[in-house]
Amino acid sequence: LKRPTPTHDERDIIEELARAFNVWSKSTILRFTRLSQEQADDADIRIVFSKGYHDDGYPFDGKGSILAHAFFPGTGQGGDAHFDDDEVWVIGGKSPHEEAGTRLFAVAAHEFGHSLGLSHSDVEGSLMYPWYQNFDYDLKLSQDDELGIQRIYGSGSRFSHNPYNPKSGGQRPGNDIPVPRPQPPATTRRPYRGRNYYPDGRPSTCDSSYDAISLIRDELFIFRGRYFWRINSTPNSPNKHDNRLLKGYPSLITIMWQQLPANISHVDAVYEHNEVEIVFFIGRQYWRFRGTELIPGHPQPLTSMGISPDVEKIDGAMIWGYNRRTYLFSGTKYWRLQDDKQNFHVEPDYPRDMHIWEGVPYNIDSVLRWKDGNVYFFKGKVFWKFNDKHMRVESRTPTLSAPFWMGCTSTPIIPTESTTPEPPLAGGSPSRKKISPLLMIPFLVIAYSALPKTLMVTVN
Numbered sequence: 262l263k264r265p266t267p268t269h270d271e272r273d274i275i276e277e278l279a280r281a282f283n284v285w286s287k288s289t290i291l292r293f294t295r296l297s298q299e300q301a302d303d304a305d306i307r308i309v310f311s312k313g314y315h316d317d318g319y320p321f322d323g324k325g326s327i328l329a330h331a332f333f334p335g336t337g338q339g340g341d342a343h344f345d346d347d348e349v350w351v352i353g354g355k356s357p358h359e360e361a362g363t364r365l366f367a368v369a370a371h372e373f374g375h376s377l378g379l380s381h382s383d384v385e386g387s388l389m390y391p392w393y394q395n396f397d398y399d400l401k402l403s404q405d406d407e408l409g410i411q412r413i414y415g416s417g418s419r420f421s422h423n424p425y426n427p428k429s430g431g432q433r434p435g436n437d438i439p440v441p442r443p444q445p446p447a448t449t450r451r452p453y454r455g456r457n458y459y460p461d462g463r464p465s466t467c468d469s470s471y472d473a474i475s476l477i478r479d480e481l482f483i484f485r486g487r488y489f490w491r492i493n494s495t496p497n498s499p500n501k502h503d504n505r506l507l508k509g510y511p512s513l514i515t516i517m518w519q520q521l522p523a524n525i526s527h528v529d530a531v532y533e534h535n536e537v538e539i540v541f542f543i544g545r546q547y548w549r550f551r552g553t554e555l556i557p558g559h560p561q562p563l564t565s566m567g568i569s570p571d572v573e574k575i576d577g578a579m580i581w582g583y584n585r586r587t588y589l590f591s592g593t594k595y596w597r598l599q600d601d602k603q604n605f606h607v608e609p610d611y612p613r614d615m616h617i618w619e620g621v622p623y624n625i626d627s628v629l630r631w632k633d634g635n636v637y638f639f640k641g642k643v644f645w646k647f648n649d650k651h652m653r654v655e656s657r658t659p660t661l662s663a664p665f666w667m668g669c670t671s672t673p674i675i676p677t678e679s680t681t682p683e684p685p686l687a688g689g690s691p692s693r694k695k696i697s698p699l700l701m702i703p704f705l706v707i708a709y710s711a712l713p714k715t716l717m718v719t720v721n
Contacts (some may be wrong), residue, residue, distance in 0.1 A: 620654030
């Protein structure tokens with residue numbers, strides 16, 4: 262055990278992790294054997310406590326927000342679980358500091374579910390629900406968790422199918438949906454990750470980034486993939502009845518806007534123009550609707566506005582409350598449209614660099630002008646509130662989107678892979694220090710045997 266400042270006894274950590282593994286053993290014949298450090302290369306699950314960048318392409322972000330991440334079964338890093346050592350971990354009810362911390366048992370049990378091949382669940386209260394829950398040692402798998410793990414590995418000593426070998430990689434037997442294998446993401450592009458979706462393709466309400474977000478007819482519309490949500494709400498309202506996600510959502514975008522391409526995979530940006538029209542941007546084209554009816558002559562290419570043909574897509578669009586002008590954002594640049602209600606043309610001297618929007622990251626996912634008159638910029642699963650008067654974000658630390666806009670009530674967890682490393686913020690460049698792993702404890706998963714194996718623990 263190598264830690265610069267020991268905060269917990271190594272034996273306590275091992276015992277806590279063994280409890281987390283035991284949650285999954287109770288409902289399957291899975292048994293877990295701890296290997297020595299010399300046998301680490303033979304382990305199916307390696308557990309690492311680390312800080313910041315730690316050689317897997319998914320850096321931690323310091324205390325809060327991302328607590329841990331795990332990789333689905335497979336070769337290389339497949340099955341490994343990484344924990345942010347900047348967190349205040351509570352073990353056995355004890356915290357090394359006076360401040361409240363995060364229970365390692367609860368987080369580890371969730372992450373090991375990913376290591377065994379489970380994606381996130383949309384059933385609130387389940388262990389695989391994508392938000393931190395303060396589970397105690399008497400935790401039992403929900404029906405949803407249990408059915409998921411037993412579908413992969415079986416439930417007893419006799420199997421109706423050949424149980425999954427985690428070393429083989431590839432698709433799990435008995436599952437029509439292939440498990441996405443996390444890959445190092447490109448640092449300048451927004452990847453569409455399969456893990457954010459339910460098995461039927463719908464995005465997870467409480468675990469998705471947003472492709473586009475717009476206030477339309479005084480309702481909030483949030484778009485992800487081929488789907489969208491409608492929210493009749495005031496975000497973060499003390500009156501929970503004001504936070505109302507309409508029933509039946511997410512729904513297919515083409516159910517409401519049937520004249521969009523039938524094979525649409527996502528929209529890049531949406532905004533309400535002139536309180537009458539709804540404008541969609543998809544790739545190098547844009548569509549103008551009056552309600553749900555497409556205005557004749559559309560779609561039109563972005564070049565018809567005067568935008569360079571090199572621009573592949575629009576990341577975000579909004580009418581700024583400061584001057585009631587339309588702004589478009591793409592990559593590191595932005596445009597302002599001329600004040601013409603009928604025709605869209607960019608003003609002279611545009612595009613300009615986004616550094617004027619101080620604190621807003623490049624390559625945003627979406628932008629929204631909300632009912633309060635403020636502008637909100639979105640990237641990944643977080644957002645920044647912009648201060649028009651001072652022309653900068655109110656805080657460099659972003660806020661999680663799902664609790665604020667969707668009304669999700671839990672504390673954030675733990676994605677199966679952390680968000681894409683951020684490019685420098687406009688107007689600044691964050692320092693990045695590579696830190697080596699601080700703790701490595703390998704475990705071997707014995708997943709396929711007619712009879713349960715014994716849990717064996719040896720101390721390095």
